[in-house]
Amino acid sequence: LKLTDRIEVSAEVVAREVGDETMLLDLASGTYFGLDPVGARFWQLLEEGKTPAEACAAMEGEYDVAPDVLARDLEALLADFAANGLIRAQ
Amino acid sequence: VTIELRQEPAREQADLAEPAFASWHDGDGETAATFHRLPRGYLVRFLDRADFAILPEEGLVTCWPAPDTSASYARDLYLNQIMPIILGHRGETVIHASAVKIAGRAAAFVASTGCGKSTLAAAFARAGTPFLSDDGVLLTPENGRYLASPNRPSFRLYRDSQAAVIRGEAVAEAGEDEKTRVAADETLPFQNEPVPLGAMYFLGPGDTDRPTITPLPTRQALAKLMNHSFFLDAADRERMKRHFEALGRLAETVPGYALDYPREYDRLPCVIEAVSLHMVNGRGVH
Numbered sequence: 280l281k282l283t284d285r286i287e288v289s290a291e292v293v294a295r296e297v298g299d300e301t302m303l304l305d306l307a308s309g310t311y312f313g314l315d316p317v318g319a320r321f322w323q324l325l326e327e328g329k330t331p332a333e334a335c336a337a338m339e340g341e342y343d344v345a346p347d348v349l350a351r352d353l354e355a356l357l358a359d360f361a362a363n364g365l366i367r368a369q
Numbered sequence: 370v371t372i373e374l375r376q377e378p379a380r381e382q383a384d385l386a387e388p389a390f391a392s393w394h395d396g397d398g399e400t401a402a403t404f405h406r407l408p409r410g411y412l413v414r415f416l417d418r419a420d421f422a423i424l425p426e427e428g429l430v431t432c433w434p435a436p437d438t439s440a441s442y443a444r445d446l447y448l449n450q451i452m453p454i455i456l457g458h459r460g461e462t463v464i465h466a467s468a469v470k471i472a473g474r475a476a477a478f479v480a481s482t483g484c485g486k487s488t489l490a491a492a493f494a495r496a497g498t499p500f501l502s503d504d505g506v507l508l509t510p511e512n513g514r515y516l517a518s519p520n521r522p523s524f525r526l527y528r529d530s531q532a533a534v535i536r537g538e539a540v541a542e543a544g545e546d547e548k549t550r551v552a553a554d555e556t557l558p559f560q561n562e563p564v565p566l567g568a569m570y571f572l573g574p575g576d577t578d579r580p581t582i583t584p585l586p587t588r589q590a591l592a593k594l595m596n597h598s599f600f601l602d603a604a605d606r607e608r609m610k611r612h613f614e615a616l617g618r619l620a621e622t623v624p625g626y627a628l629d630y631p632r633e634y635d636r637l638p639c640v641i642e643a644v645s646l647h648m649v650n651g652r653g654v655h
Contacts, residue, residue, distance in 0.1 A: 313588045
């Protein structure tokens with residue numbers, strides 16, 4: 280998956296903030312995933328319907344990080360989400 | 370909670386038409402119970418022990434013990450497993466834990482079956498600390514905290530745990546015989562009123578030579594609570610979401626700690642001292 284791909288967030292995933300982290304619960308598999316604040320923000324934007332590229336662009340303005348580093352990290356995260364069935368390519 | 374229990378005569382556990390949609394495993398990874406759907410409810414099968422048909426809407430439970438299961442054992446299963454499951458289904462929070470009262474607050478010891486939570490609570494009680502439960506604790510949110518309700522005034526313990534903890538006899542190591550009940554008395558004080566929950570201690574595997582207590586991140590506490598709380602049907606998405614939310618609030622409200630200690634009877638006094646100090650001082654012991 281690339282950040283330029285269009286994806287769909289699984290309707291079976293529930294997110295909950297706990298402390299400074301976010302837990303995702305996949306109702307379909309009963310599996311949990313912990314996200315740090317950056318991962319949680321990315322997930323939130325995807326859940327709101329932003330494309331990965333739009334989410335990445337929005338986050339560039341929010342974090343003090345080089346755009347290419349952010350893009351690489353988010354792409355890896357996107358692959359993780361997909362591998363765990365939390366999102367799928369449209 | 371009004372639930373009617375119907376006791377049917379013992380019967381063999383014939384194969385069930387519906388495959389299991391969930392199962393419970395004991396500490397050795399063996400299947401202990403399987404969950405099956407019925408047209409208007411669920412059937413929970415404790416292998417070679419008893420079948421329970423649960424009709425949640427009707428508030429009706431029917432029990433068929435297996436031929437070699439005593440009435441008291443079937444009743445234990447009903448009170449310790451089926452009731453908490455039904456409470457969980459109705460939106461209550463019941464965690465798989467023993468609990469004792471230290472300095473006016475409940476300390477819950479959360480763990481799977483066979484990990485020592487009953488033995489630990491019994492050791493506390495024998496040392497004069499009142500216990501609230503040996504197996505399941507109902508937690509009710511109230512004014513920004515959680516009240517831990519007392520459960521049954523007895524312990525289910527292996528015979529060697531009873532010998533070592535209750536009677537103070539020298540026992541080399543835990544055996545795998547059948548558990549029996551030991552009732553509360555003046556030497557095993559019972560706390561029969563709810564108390565605020567002060568801390569949740571999640572028991573580790575015992576790979577340590579001394580007691581350790583370390584704070585658990587909220588996220589990890591939530592994941593553990595999901596694994597150690599009573600809930601009937603994970604495929605019931607709306608209930609599951611509410612359950613996740615309720616446990617999230619609990620994990621945020623009550624501090625969680627990883628507690629590990631060597632599983633040796635003669636080391637239990639050290640564990641009691643460490644946990645008591647921790648509850649009183651509210652800080653980790655390393």
